[in-house]
Amino acid sequence: MNSKSRLLHIFGPLICAFVLLELVLLYPWTTDIKSEQLLYKASVSCSKNIFKGQEIKQAAFSKEYVPFYGSSELLRMDCCHPSVLAYKYKRDYKPFLLGGPGSQSLTQFFNMQETVQQLQNKKAVYIISSQWFTKQGQNPNAFGLYFSQLQLVNWLLSAKDSIATRYVARRLLSMPKVAINSNVITNYALMMIASGKKLTPEQLLWFRIRRRMLLNEDNFFTSMFCDDNVDHIKKVSEKLPDKYDLNKLHEVATLEGKLNTNNNSFGIANQFYTKRLNNANLQRLKGAQKTFNYTKSPEYSDLQLVLSEFAKEHVNVLFVIPPVNKKWSDYTGLSSKMYQKTVAKIKQQLISQGFYNIADLSRDGGKPYFMEDTIHLGWNGWLEVDKYVRPLMKQCNIPISYNLKNYYFSKTWANKVNIKHTTKQLTPKKQAQLHIKQALDNAKVRGNVLVIKNNKPFLNYQNSYADYDMKKETLPNSSYLINSTQKVMTAVMLMKQVEKGRLSLSDKLSKFYPQVPSADKISISQLLSMTSGLATRPRAILGTSTFKSNQAGIRYDIKKNIIFSPKLYNKRYYDSFNYVLISGILEKITHKTYEQLFTATYIKPLALKHTAFAWSKPAKMLEIGAVNSYQSLDNVSNPLVKVNIDINQLHGLVGAGNIYMSNADLYKTIRYILQGKIISNQSIKELFNKVNNKNDGSNYMGGFYNFVSFKSCNGYGYGFSNFVRISKDGSNAIIVQTNMPIKRFFALRATMNKLILGLSN
Numbered sequence: 001m002n003s004k005s006r007l008l009h010i011f012g013p014l015i016c017a018f019v020l021l022e023l024v025l026l027y028p029w030t031t032d033i034k035s036e037q038l039l040y041k042a043s044v045s046c047s048k049n050i051f052k053g054q055e056i057k058q059a060a061f062s063k064e065y066v067p068f069y070g071s072s073e074l075l076r077m078d079c080c081h082p083s084v085l086a087y088k089y090k091r092d093y094k095p096f097l098l099g100g101p102g103s104q105s106l107t108q109f110f111n112m113q114e115t116v117q118q119l120q121n122k123k124a125v126y127i128i129s130s131q132w133f134t135k136q137g138q139n140p141n142a143f144g145l146y147f148s149q150l151q152l153v154n155w156l157l158s159a160k161d162s163i164a165t166r167y168v169a170r171r172l173l174s175m176p177k178v179a180i181n182s183n184v185i186t187n188y189a190l191m192m193i194a195s196g197k198k199l200t201p202e203q204l205l206w207f208r209i210r211r212r213m214l215l216n217e218d219n220f221f222t223s224m225f226c227d228d229n230v231d232h233i234k235k236v237s238e239k240l241p242d243k244y245d246l247n248k249l250h251e252v253a254t255l256e257g258k259l260n261t262n263n264n265s266f267g268i269a270n271q272f273y274t275k276r277l278n279n280a281n282l283q284r285l286k287g288a289q290k291t292f293n294y295t296k297s298p299e300y301s302d303l304q305l306v307l308s309e310f311a312k313e314h315v316n317v318l319f320v321i322p323p324v325n326k327k328w329s330d331y332t333g334l335s336s337k338m339y340q341k342t343v344a345k346i347k348q349q350l351i352s353q354g355f356y357n358i359a360d361l362s363r364d365g366g367k368p369y370f371m372e373d374t375i376h377l378g379w380n381g382w383l384e385v386d387k388y389v390r391p392l393m394k395q396c397n398i399p400i401s402y403n404l405k406n407y408y409f410s411k412t413w414a415n416k417v418n419i420k421h422t423t424k425q426l427t428p429k430k431q432a433q434l435h436i437k438q439a440l441d442n443a444k445v446r447g448n449v450l451v452i453k454n455n456k457p458f459l460n461y462q463n464s465y466a467d468y469d470m471k472k473e474t475l476p477n478s479s480y481l482i483n484s485t486q487k488v489m490t491a492v493m494l495m496k497q498v499e500k501g502r503l504s505l506s507d508k509l510s511k512f513y514p515q516v517p518s519a520d521k522i523s524i525s526q527l528l529s530m531t532s533g534l535a536t537r538p539r540a541i542l543g544t545s546t547f548k549s550n551q552a553g554i555r556y557d558i559k560k561n562i563i564f565s566p567k568l569y570n571k572r573y574y575d576s577f578n579y580v581l582i583s584g585i586l587e588k589i590t591h592k593t594y595e596q597l598f599t600a601t602y603i604k605p606l607a608l609k610h611t612a613f614a615w616s617k618p619a620k621m622l623e624i625g626a627v628n629s630y631q632s633l634d635n636v637s638n639p640l641v642k643v644n645i646d647i648n649q650l651h652g653l654v655g656a657g658n659i660y661m662s663n664a665d666l667y668k669t670i671r672y673i674l675q676g677k678i679i680s681n682q683s684i685k686e687l688f689n690k691v692n693n694k695n696d697g698s699n700y701m702g703g704f705y706n707f708v709s710f711k712s713c714n715g716y717g718y719g720f721s722n723f724v725r726i727s728k729d730g731s732n733a734i735i736v737q738t739n740m741p742i743k744r745f746f747a748l749r750a751t752m753n754k755l756i757l758g759l760s761n
């Protein structure tokens with residue numbers, strides 16, 4: 001065998017193995033890493049490879065998992081830890097813990113690069129430790145522990161020139177090469193981005209190939225080395241009461257804290273104290289932190305990177321600022337004045353850019369068993385955090401907008417000491433109000449908004465014009481055409497007659513209007529649920545062209561405008577004529593006009609001061625604060641044009657959409673209905689009996705879409721839009737009325753559903 005053959009014999013298998021490995025890593029493999037068991041195990045592992053990985057986090061964030069970003073406090077898994085509380089009380093979210101010793105804002109920024117899409121319009125919790133804000137900032141060695149090439153390549157491929165992008169590139173270039181495992185290609189790309197240049201097509205191709213390989217590595221290896229804390233979570237959860245009771249939880253927390261901190265006078269966990277704070281260390285550490293200063297640090301600029309990412313993805317984020325153990329800080333000489341200046345600076349950076357949701361616990365370090373050791377939250381501390389986490393998780397996921405300022409990337413800010421903290425932190429109530437208002441602002445709502453929580457006004461504002469041309473603004477009691485929301489009131493008036501024995505829901509329509517096609521097949525109940533098979537002819541307008549009477553309009557509709565479709569029979573098909581017929585039936589069995597019945601049922605008994613029929617005299621419409629409505633027209637100089645309403649057409653919608661009401665009157669009326677003050681609770685149950693959480697209209701009955709935990713109705717027409725969401729007992733409600741164009745009506749309907757769920761929890 002010659003030397004060439006010998007070399008081939010020796011190195012040939014190695015070369016083949018290397019080529020095969022490259023092919024394996026380049027092929028787009030997928031593995032089943034998304035099992036619930038694995039996701040939960042990963043969520044509480046706090047493992048570095050999970051932190052660096054991508055696939056597991058993406059799978060988790062696409063489900064019910066919420067990222068909890070922080071550092072080593074996340075490892076303090078006592079019985080009141082967020083993951084334990086979520087497990088014990090079967091909450092509809094699960095914390096995904098991302099952090100460990102030495103993980104700070106720069107680390108978390110790169111961590112987020114792997115879950116950009118999954119973070120969009122979602123929630124997050126971010127724990128900011130003031131101890132991060134040292135002169136050095138992020139420790140390079142610690143950064144290297146959590147940094148991955150996949151994070152870097154993801155960022156390089158999505159990087160667009162900006163002050164933030166250039167800052168990131170310069171920040172990485174300042175790190176030791178060993179910390180970021182850099183090479184010539186990566187370094188050159190970072191230098192280009194730092195100078196504001198775009199990567200070349202060849203560079204982008206290289207990094208795409210590189211990402212494919214890294215993704216396969218992540219797929220194969222991430223879950224292989226994952227610490228298992230699941231059994232620990234389950235075990236410590238057994239110490240908690242079976243039902244969530246904050247007072248009992250504090251009792252458990254205090255008892256656990258007392259049992260676990262009884263070998264020292266600092267309130268520090270026994271194990272930590274024994275291992276880390278022996279007598280020699282205690283003497284050395286006495287007064288050792290007198291000169292510590294967290295007010296000057298590059299960490300402020302790194303924090304701004306995180307804020308820019310949250311803003312970019314419109315994340316609804318809660319920031320937690322923990323305290324330090326007061327007994328310990330007194331012993332080490334850490335300046336409380338300096339510490340509070342640091343907190344003020346952090347809050348200034350947050351609040352001035354619209355990050356209002358802050359749990360500032362920085363003054364609570366002296367409370368019993370609030371801290372587990374010198375700087376990490378413990379038993380009662382975690383319970384305090386939970387007071388902020390629970391309301392956040394009950395909010396609906398909506399895009400949150402922020403107002404970023406590049407000033408916070410500057411060295412001037414990083415080194416600024418004298419902070420004029422003029423912006424006040426919002427209370428939890430104000431934060432919740434802002435959340436609702438921002439959701440409606442995102443939908444371009446212009447009108448009147450009323451939010452009721454626990455039977456009390458929670459938010460009440462208006463942002464439209466009663467007369468756009470005259471720039472006359474709407475008032476709190478401005479009245480709008482409520483359109484189809486009126487159907488609820490009509491249905492209740494009918495049910496009141498059922499209670500009096502004048503008809504039954506099983507009665508056939510032929511008993512009252514035999515001339516309606518297939519009237520002998522249609523029940524009153526089918527009119528209420530819009531499953532009658534009746535439909536208005538295309539382009540037909542209900543009622544007579546000139547109003548004569550309600551009954552004359554109905555007779556005309558039966559003759560000219562209405563058809564019966566066998567295909568629609570017993571299927572839900574929305575048509576207002578069903579409720580026009582109900583109004584006519586009411587007139588026939590009571591021998592009173594619909595207007596008289598409505599006035600006697602609602603306006604007079606409830607003293608409704610801002611309610612009237614659309615055809616009321618001008619003086620009456622002025623008295624109730626009726627507003628004009630507007631529509632957008634193309635190719636006109638004025639973007640909004642007043643809608644001219646034909647009152648004859650509104651007469652044709654008797655009982656189905658011809659009442660003007662203010663938000664207050666509307667809420668008062670529907671609340672009285674749901675609280676059994678107009679018809680009995682049994683009648684309410686019978687009337688609104690189609691209950692489910694489907695969005696296919698199958699839960700429509702009696703004018704409401706009857707969801708499991710709330711009721712919904714909407715109105716649309718003549719330039720007005722109306723949305724009502726109210727809890728089953730009427731104690732919580734959101735009412736929105738607009739007189740300006742709504743471009744995404746159905747999207748706003750969905751947003752309203754989310755808002756009432758958050759309000760009711």
